[in-house]
Amino acid sequence: MPRLELQYPNEPYSTVNRYGSTRARYDLETIHDIINKAPLLYVSFNDPSSPFPAVLPMIGQMGSFTHPSSDLGDVLDLYLHSYVSSRIINLCRTAPSSSSQGTEKGLPLTIAASHLTGLVLALTPNSHSYNYRSAVLFGHATLVTVPEEKLYAMELITNSVVPSRWAQTRVPPNAAELQSTSVLRVSIANGSAKIRSGMPHDDRGDLKNDEVLDRVWTGVVPVSQTLGEPVAGPYNRVAEVPGYIIEYVREANEEGVRVAEEAMVEVKVE
C-alpha cells in the first residue's frame, strides 16, 4: 500500500496564488527537502522595538528528536542555532507562553529558502523568469532546554555543512560551548513550496512574429552551486583532504548540475 503523503494545510497566508495551479506544492517531503538542502535560510520575525520585520540568514535543519529515524515527508521540527545573546534568542526567551490565538507558544517565525536552477530567457522582458525551487515555512520558535535535544540539533546542523563532519571533529562540545550556543526548535504550523521548471513561455502574438523569432535567442541558462577545491587552513596538520570531504564536494557538484538539468524539463503538478 502506498504511504500516505502528508500535506500542509492551505491557509490564506500560506497559499501560492500566482501560478498556484502549476507551480505550488504543499507536500511535506518537497518542502522539507528544499529547506534541508539550502545552505542558508532566511528567517523573519517581528521585534516590537523595530519599525521593520527582521530578516536573518541562518543555518538550520529539519529533524525529529523524538523520532530520529523519521523521513523527510514526516512531521518534523526545524532547528536553528544562534549565539546565546542574539536578538532572536532574547525574543524567544521573552516570547509569551501562548500566542494571541491561545494555542501555540513561542516566537512566530517565517523561514524561506530557494534554489535558483536556471535563467529563463524569453522573447520579451515580461516572459523572462527563473527556474527555481523555493519553500516557506511558518512556525513558532522556543528555546531547546533539554541537553540531549540540543546536542541532537547541533549534530544535525553541523552535518548539513558537510555530511559526517560532526564525528570527525572534537566532540562533544564542552560546557562553555554548550552555554554560548542556543538552539531554537520551530514547531511548524504551515508551509508551501513553489517550483518553476521548463523552458520559456511566450505569448501567442510574439510566437507569430517572425522578426522577433529570427532575432531573439530563447532558452535556459542552467544555474547551480559549485564547491571548489578544499584549501587547508594555517594550523591544519592533516596532510590529505579526507575522503568524506572530497566525496561530498564531488557529489554536491554532480547533484547541483543534475538538478539544474532536470529543471529544464517542465514538470506539471498533477
Next chain:
Amino acid sequence: MPRLELQYPNEPYSTVNRYGSTRARYDLETIHDIINKAPLLYVSFNDPSSPFPAVLPMIGQMGSFTHPSSDLGDVLDLYLHSYVSSRIINLCRTAPSSSSQGTEKGLPLTIAASHLTGLVLALTPNSHSYNYRSAVLFGHATLVTVPEEKLYAMELITNSVVPSRWAQTRVPPNAAELQSTSVLRVSIANGSAKIRSGMPHDDRGDLKNDEVLDRVWTGVVPVSQTLGEPVAGPYNRVAEVPGYIIEYVREANEEGVRVAEEAMVEVKVE
C-alpha cells in the same frame, strides 16, 4: 580629494551586534553591491491578515530614476517588480500615505540577500562557519506610477538577469504587459552588511591539543554559483548562442570563483 563615503545610520534595528567590530559594514557601496549582485532578494513585510511575517523571494535592483548615472555608493532606490494583483502590490496600494511615525509613506519592507562564498571547517563544531557576504535593507515601498520610471526599472531588472538583455528582446512592453506588471520603488531608510572572510578560527585550548590537530582537517571549501551551457528552447530560431550571453556566462563564473578565492583571505574592517 577622496570622495565622501556615504554610510547608513546606525539604528538599533540595523546594527550588527555579533562580530560587529570585525564583520559589519554600513557603507552604501558595499551594501548596494551585495544587493545588486544577488539573483534573489528575500523581501519581508507584515500582512495584517497573517499571524506570521511574509517572506517572498523576488528579483530587484537598485538604481536612481532621477539620477540614472549614479554610482553604487550613491543614495539609490530599490526597484522590485511583481504581478499586478499580488499580495505585496495590494498591500502597497492600500498602505497608509504616512506611517505611524508620520514621516515615511508606503509599506515597511525588509530586504535581505547573501552570497555564500565558503564552508569554513574548524576543529570543533562550534567554530564551524561560512564565508559570506550578506546585506539587509529597510525601507518603504510605494507603487511606481510614472510610465517612464516603470520602464526604467523594468530595463534595470531585466538587465540584472543578463546584462544588455533588454535591448536584445522585443521591446518596449505593450500596454497589456505594462498593465499586468507592477513596479515598487523602495525608499531606503537604513541598511547594513555583514561579511565573513578568511580561514577557520579555533579556541586556544583546541589549538594546543595535538590529538585533535593531528586528526581533524581544517580549512575552507570555496563556494560559488555556476552558470552552465545555455540550452535553446523549443521555439528558438537563432542558431548560435549570442556573444553577449556566452560572455556573461564566462565572466559571471570567473567572478564567482574569484570572489570565493578572495574570501579565503581575511579582510578586517578598518
